[in-house]
Amino acid sequence: MELNTNWLARLAEYHPSRPAVLWRGRWVSYAELYQRAERAAGSLAGLGIQKGDRVGVLSLNHLGYLELYFAAPLLGFIPTLFNHRLSETELQGLLEYTGPKVLFYGEDFAALARRLHPSPLPLEALQTLPKGPLLPYQAALEDTALILFTGGTTGLPKGALIPYRQLLVNAFQTSLSWGLRPEDRYILATPMFHAALNALATPLLYLGGSLLIQEKFDPAEYLRWVSEHQVSLLFLVPTMYQMLAQHPDFATANLQSVRWAISGGAPCPAPVREAFKAKQVRFKQGYGLTEAGVNCFTLELDEAEQFPESVGRPMPHLWARLVDANGQEADEGELWLSGPVVMAGYYGRPHDTAAALVEQGGRTWLRTGDLAQRDEDGRYYIVGRAKEMFISGGENVYPIEIERALYDHPAVLECAVVGVPDARWGEVGLAAIVLKSPTSEEELRAFLKSRLAGYKVPKHFFFTTELPKSGPGKILKSILAARFRGEHA
Numbered sequence: 100m101e102l103n104t105n106w107l108a109r110l111a112e113y114h115p116s117r118p119a120v121l122w123r124g125r126w127v128s129y130a131e132l133y134q135r136a137e138r139a140a141g142s143l144a145g146l147g148i149q150k151g152d153r154v155g156v157l158s159l160n161h162l163g164y165l166e167l168y169f170a171a172p173l174l175g176f177i178p179t180l181f182n183h184r185l186s187e188t189e190l191q192g193l194l195e196y197t198g199p200k201v202l203f204y205g206e207d208f209a210a211l212a213r214r215l216h217p218s219p220l221p222l223e224a225l226q227t228l229p230k231g232p233l234l235p236y237q238a239a240l241e242d243t244a245l246i247l248f249t250g251g252t253t254g255l256p257k258g259a260l261i262p263y264r265q266l267l268v269n270a271f272q273t274s275l276s277w278g279l280r281p282e283d284r285y286i287l288a289t290p291m292f293h294a295a296l297n298a299l300a301t302p303l304l305y306l307g308g309s310l311l312i313q314e315k316f317d318p319a320e321y322l323r324w325v326s327e328h329q330v331s332l333l334f335l336v337p338t339m340y341q342m343l344a345q346h347p348d349f350a351t352a353n354l355q356s357v358r359w360a361i362s363g364g365a366p367c368p369a370p371v372r373e374a375f376k377a378k379q380v381r382f383k384q385g386y387g388l389t390e391a392g393v394n395c396f397t398l399e400l401d402e403a404e405q406f407p408e409s410v411g412r413p414m415p416h417l418w419a420r421l422v423d424a425n426g427q428e429a430d431e432g433e434l435w436l437s438g439p440v441v442m443a444g445y446y447g448r449p450h451d452t453a454a455a456l457v458e459q460g461g462r463t464w465l466r467t468g469d470l471a472q473r474d475e476d477g478r479y480y481i482v483g484r485a486k487e488m489f490i491s492g493g494e495n496v497y498p499i500e501i502e503r504a505l506y507d508h509p510a511v512l513e514c515a516v517v518g519v520p521d522a523r524w525g526e527v528g529l530a531a532i533v534l535k536s537p538t539s540e541e542e543l544r545a546f547l548k549s550r551l552a553g554y555k556v557p558k559h560f561f562f563t564t565e566l567p568k569s570g571p572g573k574i575l576k577s578i579l580a581a582r583f584r585g586e587h588a
Contacts, residue, residue: 104172104238104263106305107133114307121311121328122162129307135162135226136169137233142224143174144231146201150175153197153246156222156292157181157190157212158205159314163222164291165300167203168245170225172238172263179246179258180292183208184569190215192255197246197446240264246446247294247389258446265392266297268439272414273302276397281307283358285332286324288313288339289572294393298363299334302394318346326353333360333380337367338572341513344374345535354378359400361385363393364573366481366499368506372407386410386481390442390455390465391417396479408503409478416440418462419479421471433485434471435464470497487576489518489526494554498576501528501557504550510538513566516557517580528557529583531566559583 103109107129115130127135148154154176156164167178179197181190183205194202194215202219204212212219220228238244244263248256273279285303287310289295300310311324316339324330335343340362343349360375363385372382383403387393398411413419416439421432441463444452457464470488472480483499490496498516505514512535521527532543540560547556561583567575 100240102240102264102267104240104242104244104267105169106267107136107169110304110307117307118309119304120162120165121309123314126309127162132165133169135166137173138230139163139166139225140170140173140233141230142226142228143170143176143201144233145229146231148174148176148200150236151243152176153179153199155179155181155194155197155199155202155216156204157183157202157208157215158222158292159183159207160287160291160295160312161205161222161314162312163203163205163225164296166222166225168296171244173233173236175236175238175242177243177246180248180296182248182256182290182292182569187211187214189255193248193258196255197258238263240267241443243443245296248292249389257448257451259389260443260446261297261389261392262443265440265442266301268416269297269392269394270302270305272397272416273299273394274306276414277302277361277394279303279306279308279332283308283331284311284328285309285334286311286313286321286330288316288321289334289336294387294389298387298393299332303332316342318342319348322346322348322352322354325357329356331356331358333357334363334385335360336364336572337362337371338513338568338574340367340371340375344371345512349374349378352378354380359383363387366408366503369407369503370506370509382407384408384410386479388467388469391436391438391467392440392442395419395436395440398478402478406478409474409480411479412477413479414438414440420464421473430474431472431482432470434467434469434479434481436467437462437464441465484576487517489528491518491521491526491528491554492524494552496526496528496555498528501530501547501551501555504547505530505532505543507550508538508543508546510534510536511543513574515566515574515576515579517576517583519559519580519583521558524554524558527559528555529559529561529579530557531561531563531579531583533563533566 111130111133118126119129119132120127202216243260245261246258359381387395396411418437423429423432483497501516513533518526519529567578
């Protein structure tokens, strides 16, 4: 089977003057975007970049990400996207791990890039370096299109090898199953070093839609852009939706152009969904992961509103199963996924690849590490990470269930629950909480006891001003667990 990995060239022919990307106040057309990709490929050829070479990026959201993304199938190099929020030591480890031949940086990271790499270049240089010859080249579907790093909540992040087939199939089925339209517009505000490029940016550009690149998430600017540019789709992580809902401008923001909003990365708290519902914004919950790139489930809007905790049913070209602790299929267990959107493996990590990808029944299955449930109508519900579940007095406890209940309390802004050792019960819950108004541990415990079984109510409560988060905005429970398991043992 052959598919066109250089599909942007076709779209530049189909509708050259159509706006593709808003960048720093100016619309870049489809024709110009492809011209910029070709120019970037020429610059890289001039540097001697060849097929398989890693080309690093260290930047806030930037047009240069797209220039490299669409230049890659013209040369065969692999864009390798680094999380700029990591420490210098962590970044040095990732550069040693992946060995990028060149490192491109955004203007805020010039000094850091010079310490990390012997020959860093600004992203703007993609349009100005001396050009080399572009020989005819066609990237194959199994060729690596990107290296995207996993969350890295335990140890050094792993580089997931994202093949072109993943990007294309995700574009096909997201466009179809989510009902995208060529006239849709979306603000790309989640970090482009993560899965933002292949979550909604690729499907929408593939369909001929428009992106607005926000260099760094700013709630006031985001709300203003939605109104000014008639943005029709919202795609953010729960923390960002919460920041929007709390912003003073939210009450008067004009969101009438929005067809729907989808939350990814983690379950979105009910009070946040309700805030958008009050603004007549329809909301649904998404699920995906870097290794299965990246939109794995779908649900019609009416059903999504009826079952707000469900992520829906598997995409058309994806297979899902739930596997219990005994390796048997069940209606609750670890979520396994199979299909053409599953990664090729982890760069330079054969043991990690073998642990994540399982051959069974003639299929390659990705063990996601997420625990899920399936109802009688085939809808899936994510109940937490396998490593996050803890056992208290012989009973399985899923932190996500406790967190959902905590978010229903009007004083709770953010929360995370982890299991910590306990001499009597083996493990008990610890709830780390950021408040938006005063309350007490006793009030929260009583509130939870009215909604949950007694063994699920956390024994420990910890109030803080902020929770540790990853670059994409996920709460890092591993940091909380490492901190508190010793203190409460």
